[in-house]
Amino acid sequence: MSDFGPVLRKFRKDAGLSQERLAEAAGVSVEAIKTLESGRRRYPRSATLNLLADGLGLTSEQRAELAAAGDRKQTRVSVPRQLPDDLDDFAGRDQQIAELERVFAAQQSRPGVVVTSAIAGMGGIGKTALGVHVAHRVADRFPDGQLYLNLRGFGPGEPMTVEEALSRLMESLGLQAADELADVGETAARYRSALAGRRVLLLLDNAADAAQVAPLLPGASTCAVLITSRRGLTELPGVAHVTLDVLPDRDAVRMLASVVADGRIAADPASALAIARLCGGVPLALRIAGARLAAEPTWTAADLSDRLDAAHRRLDELSIADLDLRASIELSVAAAADRDPETIAAFRLLGLHDGEELDVEVAAALLDLPVAVTEQILERLVDLHLLDSVAPRRYQLHDLLRSFVQETTAQLVDDAGREAARMRVLRLYRSVAWRVRSFDFLDCLIDDWMDADWVAGAEDRTLAEGLAWLDAEADEIIGAVRRAATAAATKAERVLVGELVAGLLPYFHLRRRYSDGVLLGTIAVVTADAIANPLAAAVLPFELAQQCGAAGHYSWALGYMTTALAALHALDYEMKTLEADVHLGEYLVELGRYDEARVAAERAVAGAVRGEYEITEADGRLILGIIAGRQGRTATQDEEFGRAVELVRRAGTPNARQSVLNTVGSSYLETGRYDEALRYFEECRTTALGAGHEFAVAEALEGLGRIELARGVLDAAEDYLRAALAVLAGTWQPEVGVREHLGRVLAAAGRHEEAAVQWRIALDLLVRHGAPDQETIRALLLTTS
Template sequence: MAPPSRMTPMSEFGPVLRKFRKTAGLSQERLAAVAGVSVEAIKTLESGRRRHPRSGTLKLLADGLGLTETQRSQLLAAGARTKARVTIPRELPDDVYSFVGREDQVAELEKTFTAQEPRPGVVVTSAIGGMGGIGKTALAIHLAHLVADRYPDGQLYLNLGGFGPGRPLTVTEALGRLMDSLGVQGPDDPGDSHEAAARYRSALAGRRVLVVLDNAADAAQVAPLLPGASTCAVLITSRRTLTALPGVAHVLLDVLPDQDGIEMLTRIVDDDRIAADPVNALAIVRLCGGLPLALHLAGARLADEPSWGLADLVHRLETSRNRLDELSTTDRDVRASIEFSLAAATDRDTEAVEAFKLLGLHEGDELNVRVAAALLDLPVDDVSLRLERLVDLYLIESVGPHRYRMHDLVRSYVKETTAALTDERAREAAQLRVLQLCLAMGWQTRMTRFSDDLSEAWYDASWTTGAAQFTVDEIFAWFDEEIEEVISAVRRAAAGGPQQRAMLARLVLGLLPYCYVRRRHSDGVLLGTLAIGVKESAEEPFAAALLPFEVAQQCGSAGQHVRAVEYMTTALAAPKIRAYDRAYIEAEVFLGHYLVELGRLDEAIASAGRGVEVALRSGDEVAEAEGRLILGLAAGRQGRTAAQDREFDRAVEVIRRLGTAHERYWLLCLAGLSYYEAGRLDESSAYLEEARAAATEDGDEFAVAEALEGLGRVESARGHLDLAEQHLRASLQVVQGTWQAEARVRERLGHVLLAAARPAEANAQWRSALDLLVRHGSPQADEVRRLLGPDV
């Protein structure tokens, strides 16, 4: 770093003042008392740190010393100002050799700092924010070098010490260093920060100077250091958001993309190992989470160990009990970087930091504020405030309303602190509170919209504590965001202690309606299988009936009809099913449906017939209609057209008269698809259109999508390819993101596109479908792969 040029030799005022004071026999304290000048000011003047006192101060000192006119003239001459040469500071550190990427941020900042004409009265100011080790300083210095020639009157650089060893610079200390770099005399009273700031701003007036304020503690530390001249510019870095500074453009840094991370490693290691082993190079980047500090440390380890292959470092990072131990050197350390952020927390941040150190109780990648509240056993509003404080410190990231994420290495640190601050009992209690939250949300939806006789008989009001204020739509929206974490929690509970296993059946049965409505049937099968697999579920009579009954339905909807038959057969053997007529009828009807799909038609007719018999005996017309639907499906598969029509007509008449919108949709859709299979397209189309209307009335967009999918098949069979494509694309728009339904619709859309002589588009749909099926391990992948030909 080039030193600034200096103005003139130190003034001789200090020695002159000291000589007159000693001649008068006065101590510094006594002179301060008789002259009315502070002791600190006298000490500063005598030491030479202040060379030119104000004229008023000179008069007070001369009067206090009782100087003669001649002595007074000597004192005034020693303190007189001389015209100084202007100092042009060149303080930027060297640009960082390993700096890579950040093209968008560099372009944005460069455009800001090279504007042709400054706006009157406005200082160009940008703040680079982000977590510790994210590369804020590297970007600031790199950018400062790029634009330095636009600021010919100098470039100031000051590390404010906001986060790191030692304490941050005070405003007075920072102003003193900046003024010294500019060759500006400080105020007589070294503690007068207002006078210091005024002199600093005066020195910059009319000059084009770039000021880089690195590692700022907060907005209060920075505000007095901003120039008043619009010709100047300021670039700030901080681990704290500086939104309190008006007119500042904020640039937030994220981790490096994989390719930039590999390039950084290449520059640091400086040999051919990175290029020779791209697979392990990428693994290192991802194990470092793309964090530049971690990448520097990993690269340094490789550079210091030329005999290591990249796989050696990957193994150490993967197998070390604590990855942070591997990302440390004598002078740089990821763990220490995080601790600096925590050490800089203010009194306002204390509760937030306490919460942060316990977030290792959470296992997932993202954290919802309600889950955090359950983990910490605190009110949601309190936790929300604490998490937002952590966002301000860049310790966690806000990824959506009430939703947060932390960097992998930060999570490693938090797990360390949580493990040190809690015992196994406390951790299990926190996990139970999260499970209770999920249970409450699930059963609130179940009892609001999906209740049945069995559920109502088993339900206890304590299961929905804390969820009564939420609507079904709000809870489903919450599950949309949380479902992957919820599934992970269920997995842990299945392998957990007795209390967790004991609540597993209730928890899963609260989640299954969501899985059904959102068509996440594979997730429903997974969750149900986990719950059925613990002995505590079999020991609870209601769970022993409800779990196989509902998991069978998830299996059937997922196309797993063999398992559906097995689970429904188990449900029918449960005493609680047989104790409730409606549950028994539905079990027989669903079993009949799955047997139809397996081609076991005589068994299907027998099962549905038993259901119809009980429905007739109990006077349940809707249940009877559902049973007759299955009898009609079986008749259609057997080619008994008259019997199919008779059963469908009787079922549809009842369901139109007595059924709910959802019951109408289900029956009409199945009847419409049955007619499609029989080649009776007009009847199929009519029923599917009516099913779509019922689904729309019910507000079930996924049911609407299924009806549209069926209509697409009908129109394709009629040769109306444009209309078929329209229906299927409308269906796809809804189910996109629900992998099983999306893959199925894409496969069918591909067939329509191929029939329309658009093979490239058809292949694109099939490739997308194949990707989904392979990603989720579906055996249907082979069928789609065959559509794409032997080269796939």
């Protein structure tokens, strides 16, 4: 093996010359110097050697060393040292480095086993850089040489054949290249024989697949192999696999600072962090961004951040000289397309998805393919590191890959095709939402509006399956509804949005995501004109009013329910009209308008008694009981609540029972009647446990905790509230209430710092969601300062 490349590189660096400057000084092309230094050409012509020596200004001793390195006869038996230079700006990867070094360190304890590690990841993620870095760190364990071979698995041209790779490796070991007619197996056997007894490290870079690599693996346990590939080479037995993810923020900023190397990154840490995140933590993107900043001394870090912030041109900005992120991604895509055109054709269409995560059923709807076929395609994309698997049947595109596929999708799909894809996804969402609603949230008005097609494809889902799917997909649905309700949306999309939201709102109520319900309900009401259906004109404001009331926006709730009531009167739906009266009473109570509330509730109760609508009667009596409690009329409070509970126990669903019981318990707690409150919260908890409604269980626990707080039994209060918080954490609005009361318990126990933690979290949730009523929490925090 020729040592000429490393020797030439050493003399060039000692002279402080770039390859371009040496080419000018020696009169030798830059390409020739690159070819010699990389080892692609092993032996220079004598004339070239002399020109290089002159250009480098070598002494006679140095000229002799360079000449010896390029001498075929002398170098035939030299020790190969082929590793590329380590990067000066290498940053991060401490965990992966330690993991790989542990594998190599364990070599002595695994006799007869060739230590093999494979580094996989998306293009530009730094696989080669890590491989070279680790190889240099362990090189001294392999005194018989280090071999490096770029297998060209993903790049311009065809991947290196196994025959060519074996020939290159054998030449590197000082063996005659194989006869072109020789059998690959025979050549591989000669290669393994040559390595027997030697301690050699082999770095196989940019492998296409396991089939390309397998014949190149040594048979000697004294050797070790490090492989990099954009594929996961899981078919190779006994291989330690390391998959690279993006760099964390700190390491990404360190890398930027190293590439720019003039203090501009350190001078503006906020912009530096923004650049790192806009580059998605991808080392190639960071290196390009740093190089661009280094090449533009008048730019600030903020200037570069602003340029990268425009998502539609980010890939254009991430290109300089021969470093181009778009080209790197395209190499992965093109190489995979040759082997699996169906998968890559689907990948190029994933720009149809505008959300963060991609569910397999949503992907199937977008691509208009069967779910089973779609899942196979997505899993193959995961293997190619073009897609991440974030959970079973859920996937995610890296931001930069998303930019790439959005470009390709824009070229492949017209406006009509995009609308058709969006409509298929909205229909999927509608089917699951209405399937969930059909279990416990239907009534005559909803039945009359609903079409059987609205649950098409979801008929076989159980309630638990539907809820679990909506739990995972809720944020994506919210985003899809917001996008589909823009001015550019077609009438068909707006109609579908209204139908979808009407099906979905009970889910948001069940999961206590009231602010999301308000958001989507408001969008749906706006679409009512597009729907042009009198049933929708009643249903949508009715459902939105309920969400607003649950979220504490009582004035909004009153306005929307008044609108719904007028539409219901026109439709002559008696029971639904009476329900609207009940809700009007509820909102009027919360606004302190007790006389008006009593009139609405009494009207609802009278109508419900006539029509024998027992649950509506129970709900109306709840309003009357709450008013009586607040006005100190305890006998009336007991009478109305007793009748309401009797009715709901006899005729109510579990949802209706636990709602009434919780309301009664809350009213008694509010009026200081703790024994009565305790009894109803306990029954509410038992009912909710039996129905499997965990959020209702948590609300009952919160009520029990508040009772014990009021009684001064702080240990029991804390236990109840922490149990409630364990269920509600992540459901921000009820979580705020629990944290407020838990903080009060901790403060009463003299644990003021712990109380402040709970209140700060509660305030952060209120601020983050733009919620009113922040002053109560702010005032509590002042008591701990």
